[in-house]
Amino acid sequence: MSPTVAVLDYGSGNLHSATRALAAAGAQVLLTADASACLDADGLVVPGVGAFAACMEGLAAVDGPRIIRERLAAGRPVLGICVGHQVMFDRGVEHGVEASGVGVLPGTVERLHAERLPHMGWNVVDAADGSALFAGAESERFYFVHSYGVRADADVAWPEDARVTWVEHGGDRVVAAIELGALSATQFHPEKSGSAGARLLRNWIATLS
Template sequence: MATQLVVLDYGSGNLRSAQRALERVGAQVTVTDDPDAAREAEALVVPGVGAFAACMDGVRAIAAETVVSERVAADRPVLGICVGMQILFDEGVEHGEQAAGLGVLPGRVERLAAPVLPHMGWNTVSAPADSTLFAGLDDDTRFYFVHSYAVHATDGLVTTAEHGERFVAAVERGPVSATQFHPEKSGDAGAALLENWLATL
């Protein structure tokens, strides 16, 4: 039976591409702004594009700010993608504006120190040997990034990438998995990562 997932719709882009990518690897996906459905789903996907503070405003607008923390406390799976990963952290700073995040991962989202921003395009990552998300993927596998802000340190199994400086490309910590890159835009590599995640559910 297909895994039942909810993609959280809080008004922040890339919903349908995330839905299609997950369906491609065998999940049954509902896209909804209903916080109760997000709370009860077998697994929850938090996508996101744009600014950290605006995404947090969107999450609050649908009264979903406690959903992720409740799921994590109950050891129930959550996958964050791009800014959907960033808002899982304690706080973000963009254009001098500091905003509180959901606080289920320790860390601060800050502007990348790089000569060219945004970091846009394909890049390799350095995953720990015991990573579940990257199991079976070669070191030269490339994923698609679009971002100007990133986290530089956090707890858990941390995968990194480099653009001007080294930053967190993915994290696995208890029921939380998150990627700074877009698996749904990363072709076969992204599909393999999503399959690895689904296999843990």
């Protein structure tokens, strides 16, 4: 039987493309804001586009931070995508507005230093050693579109068991993905990354039980 995946519906865009991609990768997918459904599913996906603070407001409106923290505390898998990745960090600073994140990852999401923004297009990533997400796709290209992220020069104290994948853009070295316990998160859009993104989603779905 295929694992169940809840896609958290909190008003952010790009929900349906993520839902279709997860279904194509082999999951039974439910698009929902219901807390019980999100807690009970084998996996939870938190997508997101737009501004950090606005996404956090939307998450708070459906009790998203509590749902995410409860799942992770119980060792239940969560996948964040794009701004859904960014909100997992301690805080975000965008257009002079500072907002608290879910806080399950250390670090601050801030504007990149690269001259050309947004960072838009296809990039090879520097996949973390032992990554489950990137198994078989370590040298593939993934689709990015963002102007904010967690930079390598921000001197974050990563947990010892964190697997951090990086991407280079315009002289900035930025977190492209992270795996920590039951949490996986990608700055890029796997649902827009063709066969490489489909492989990554299949890898994540294979970890669900």
